Amino acid sequence: MRHYLEFERPIADLEAKIDELSALSQGGTNLDDEVKALRDRAQRLRKDVYSKLDPWQKTMVARHPERPHFVDYVNALIEDFVELRGDRKFGDDQAIVGGLGRFRGQAVVVMGHEKGHDTNTRLKHNFGMARPEGYRKAVRLMEMAEQFGLPVLTFVDTAGAYPGIGAEERGQAEAIARSTEKGLILRTPMVATVTGEGGSGGAIALAAANRVLILEHSIYSVISPEGAASILWRDDKSGTRAKDAADQMKITSADLLKMGIVDRIVPEPSGGAHADKEAMINMLGNVLEEELKALSFMTPDQLVAQRAERFYAIGRKGLD
Template identity: 55%
Template sequence: MNYLDFEKPLAEIEGKAEELRAMARDSKEMDVEAEARALDEKAFAMLTDLYKSLSPWRKCQVARHPDRPHCRDYINALFTEYTPLAGDRNFADDHAVMGGLARFDDRPVMVIGHEKGHDTKTRIERNFGMARPEGYRKAVRLMDLADRFNLPVITLVDTPGAYPGKGAEERGQSEAIARSTEKCLQIGVPIVSIVIGEGGSGGAVAFATADKVAMLEHSVYSVISPEGCASILWKDGGKTREAAEALRLTAQDLEKLGVCDKVIREPLGGAQRDRAATIASVGQAIGTLLSAMDGPNRDDLVKARRQKFLDMGSKGLAA
């Protein structure tokens, strides 16, 4: 278990309980189960207390937890007959974006998502989920394909933001993001987007301009990272907590503002503590949101999607 900074007291208690059980395994004469169970109860109470009212900055930390399920995990668990499609037919294949044809509940769909990687090697290969222009152009190609064959599009968002490197800028990063966002608004098939971790800036919007946007309980979605916001507004990297508060980036805030349509509950302690339960909850949410869009025809679907984004913000102003 990887513990976050604010979870260190919890780590000590859970570590002691595990240590006692390890000692008992080594020496069968020791009976420490009662003491270990008491530590378990104390740890559970502490975990409940820590997670009952997480600050926005702590939610950012949970959203970035390396043990949270990633796009690849959701695809492997929720989709069958997944056939990956690679390349933008122009420059290269971006490994930060994965996508392809698949079946969800035996229904043909197109699934697209950011993949951060699960260890040092794959994180470097996937560029930590930060897509380059070819990643967004690949997404546009896949959305065009989905539109042609009348396949719903499911996107899984988990990125700190689009890659800001020199090569990416030279190849038209902002134009590629804009084209992907535009394509989301044009296609006549249902689009469901799930923010499974970080939804960072235009790199997330390019996948999340959807009919229905759901967020995991401890995920975040914002125009800029708290660190970036603090460095721009205050010229002080130490102001990240204040920036996280001001950005209103939590799933709960965004549901009130009308940006998020559904908040998906996570297990106590975050998605990383029960990956299987989290993936199952996301699957259930995708099924519910897709079923809600079975009625409208293509023109009505596009019109409603565009109107949704034109109206965005009015709900927050009224509040």
């Protein structure tokens, strides 16, 4: 059963009617014209609703449980995927999954946050919130990519790094910093895509890339709207000010593109990535192929210099 967000209620009502009439049609009553008319109406309504989403609604879409996850992109886009586990220091963190494979015929290193799709997998992957060993695994994979001259593809979808005591004791901040540093000095092409939530340092640790892409209804921020609201309005116990925070934080893809924080917006199907996963994955695959081809003509020194220039430029627009 499909999960509907609050602002999707009118769409949900129409699709319930479609299901009801479709069931009657199967019983012998010819209602094909009525069903087609309702489907067209639902499609128009979905397109209209999603063209007017505010930042908080986009946040809800970015967190939609049916949105494609890292494993979906890997299964559809990466052939001969071989997962590599562990950081060779402490253990394996399944909040970040990565390994080797072939993307449209080209050998690549691929990694990303995985949130899980049901209770068991969400617990296994810790809801996509990585511990230090997850980021150290990412460094290990990037070092392997550099050793063998392989491009790196990363998929970002996390509310943030795991804030538990054990993670802090094992050097969470240092692990995030090392992963970010390795991305910045990597001597092979690296393309990062924010596919859902891009939360704080836990996200940028996998997104210090030559090209940072973002799906149309994804978000990317230094802190969650709820976290910002709790700091700005300390008495916001009900969480009602998160919407206000989202409105002020400039976390949507359009805002991020204007500020130079991301380089390209990947359009989503009408109704969001969760409405047509196959179309979304194919679209992103085409864009990734274009980006890797453009970067393939750059030398290792040029890749490092371009990455440095890209990140130094953030926040400097209008200051020169």
